[in-house]
Amino acid sequence: MAATPDSAPATIRMTPPLLWVYGCGAFGMLLQIGGTAILARILAPQSFGEIAVAAAVLRVAQHVANMGMTTALTREAGRIEAAARALILFSVGFSLLLAGLLWICAPMLLWLQPEATGSIPVLRALAFTPVLAACGQAAAALLQSRLDFRRLGLAQLAAQASGQIGVAIPLAILGAGTWSLVCGSLVQAAMLAALVLMFARPGWRGPLAVPADLLRLGFRYMLLRLLDVSGQSIPPLAITAMAGLAATGSFDRAFALSVMPLDWLATGLATVLFPIYARQTAQAENARLLLPSIALGGGVLFAVAIGMLMARDHLVLAVLGPQWHAATPLLGWLAAWGFLRGLVVLNGSLVEARSSLRFRSWQQAGYVVCLAGLLLLVRPSGADHIMMLLVAVEVVNVALLFWHAAHVAGLAALPLLRSLLAVFYPGLAVAVSLALVLPVTAAWPAATALGLCIGLSALALAGSLYWHPAPALRSLVRSLLRRPA
Template sequence: MTMRNRAHFPRIDASASRASIGSNAVWAVIGQGAGQILSLLFFLIIARFVSQASFGLVAISLAIVEVIRRLLFDPVASATNARGEVTDSDYDLCFNVLLITGGLGASMLMLFASEVTRLVGSPDAAPVLRVTALILLAMSLAGTHGAWLARAMRFRALAIRATLSVVCGGIVGLGMAFAGYDLWSLVAQQLTINLFNVVTLWISASYRPRPIITLGGLRDLWQRVRHISLGAAWNSIASDADLFIVSAWFGPTVAGVYNAAKRIMLSANLMLGNAISSVALPTLAGIPDTKARGRAFLGGLTMTSVVTAPAFAGLAATSPVLVHLLLGPRWHAAAPILSALAASGYLLSLAQFASLTLIVGQRTHFDSMTSALAASANIVVMVVAARFGPVALAAAFSTATLLVLPVRMGFALNALGLGWDAALTAILPPAVAAGLMMSALLAISAEFGEHLPPILTLASLIAIGMLVYLASLRLLAPRLFRSTYDITIEMMGRRKLLV
């Protein structure tokens, strides 16, 4: 192996500084957070000028694109970054495979858009899908460089890129929405974001691809990808089946309302859960010792629960005032849907962490099996629940997520030689504290709503919720409260040094 082919990514020592890992988590959260907050902000503004039906049609088209991305692109990038040592040749293979599959995928969607949208029960989305198919080509050009930057722990560059791309896309979308382009303003926004991603990722990463593909490399990549890809297919069915069912059952307008609620939930999930996961994959992959990896897993699982449990509990409790404030009274039907979906956001963040462990531990077949179970459970419960309306369907989505989580978590714990007692010790205290917080907020939210403007009501509920959560966590798990406080201070100190 030549030095030219070797990618210089350090292996993470078992005793790596919590502050070093924490600083990367901070930048990952900043990148995901800023991008999601800005994206949500632009969505909230555009929602006042674009019809709900247009949101539904674009949501269906983007969901189809996302299914292909998860099935073809993410497994290749994840399998490449999950290697203990990665070379430039590995990234060359990754880039060329993504480029070929992206080009073919975009072409097939353009040619068969009518058939695909008819298959998912939304034939009116065909013209939109023909245009949004171009996003696949942009994703294929950006995927390898994003993976390279993540493996190099250059989350600051990723954070800046995410923020700028959303701003540019938002400006284009807003301008077209103001000009009356309705549906096509949403399409242009997404195209701009993904095109800007390609440009900024190529500028940020020093890696430059070469047109090299070897049969040996393809065979090795296939061995790594096949179970991840199969799991991604099942995960796509599990995560997007509700939107397809809503669109087919109730039409694009209700699908637009449902998607608005789910977008708020997913924004929180991406900002928190995915940010943690983006740091966890290269960190866990760089720890060769199983016991040390197990300790890192439990620490990461604890912090995931500490951060995401109160966020989604608060989202469920404050959804009526939040939707009214952000989207306006025209979207009030999204509030109960958001409350029903909030639990799935927390559960998915835990499931993501377990999946990363199975990928790093080369046990992707277990993750694939669990994803198949999740997809089957989701379809069954949602088909039954759909006749009772979109709120029942959202509750069914959360229920199915809860039923499958123990299976995925069990496989991850077994791979690390850990027991359920360790996992429950990591998960339950923050979850119980968040439950107490949600109960308190539900008890007092009606009283606040009668006397304060929406923005003051939301601010008051957030402040009270934080106090109740921290007090509950301090009472239920004082050691966890103290360690969380110490890590936060350590991360803040590291953040100052980086700035």
């Protein structure tokens, strides 16, 4: 009997979406790194600091505007078409109200840092980004629920290219300063909304009222996202208050080189796994999919983070330039934080897909409260001390979430521990390869040395995954490399 989409093996259903998510995402990261390399040589750290402060506030606002509906509709895939029109009208209206509130409250940034006057008009302009994103919210959920990551990935890639290459870089060359980044962000948000609407074509004949149960479910997911992004927004705001906008700019560029690639790797896998997890009913299937997928995702994340940590001098010099030397120590801490956050994303996708939202809410609330409390109690003197506290809190956060994800999937402690140990094997292979080559490349040009480090690390990572000693992980890797019939 032929396998139906829901009865087909989960690994087979993962393969095409993963290829599109990571294929488009890889091009997107190349655009991101290339754009960062160009803009870092044109704009001063102060400019990046001004937009980083505004972006930290905006990240929270965007998740409030989204109301958690993208995740809720992905989980309730069969109801997207009927609720599409109501959702778009509701989201756009709510986002306009939120933009007005941000416009009024923008001067409160001066309470954080008196020199942040340039961030006020930036925040007011970027306040309209959630409005643009709301237009494509239902369409993006529809593409994700269909596992149509080809169109979704191409839309994101085209939007990023138009915003960064088409707008931000030319305006920066013409001397627009911080506003080149603002205009690029607005164009990217508008283009993404237009493209996903064109690809998904959500229906426009549904009711005008969003179903109450969807709003309740979306509100619960919104609280989770809000707590999560609040933890991510605390570090740049704390650095701004304690060290100034220039230090925030260095943090922002180190963040773009470390946390953003790691977050892309984790989010790509979690985006594919979430609808698959949501459709699994048997604990045996959960266990069979959870362990190797988390071991694979965590192994890749750990290997990339180790590579960033060991080659951080070459990475900063080659991409940002010598004027950004203050970003070098931050990049190491951010690589560690990015790895831990990736584990949170991977485990959280299972917990949320299985509707275990109460624990996630309390866990994320505890994380934000502990982080903010430690910063107020210790009052660290610099950006690197802030990052040390951040990594320490994140370790505890990962341990709690990993234990609960295993409980949700019905796993015992021993197989869970084995899967956790499997995460570190690819990173050790990368560390050995870089330990051999870094002393040789110390006097080389930074770009040449970085290229060699990336090539050797990629070979070590690929080999360690293909011949991994864990049979389940090795089987998953080889099945992903086989093209399904």
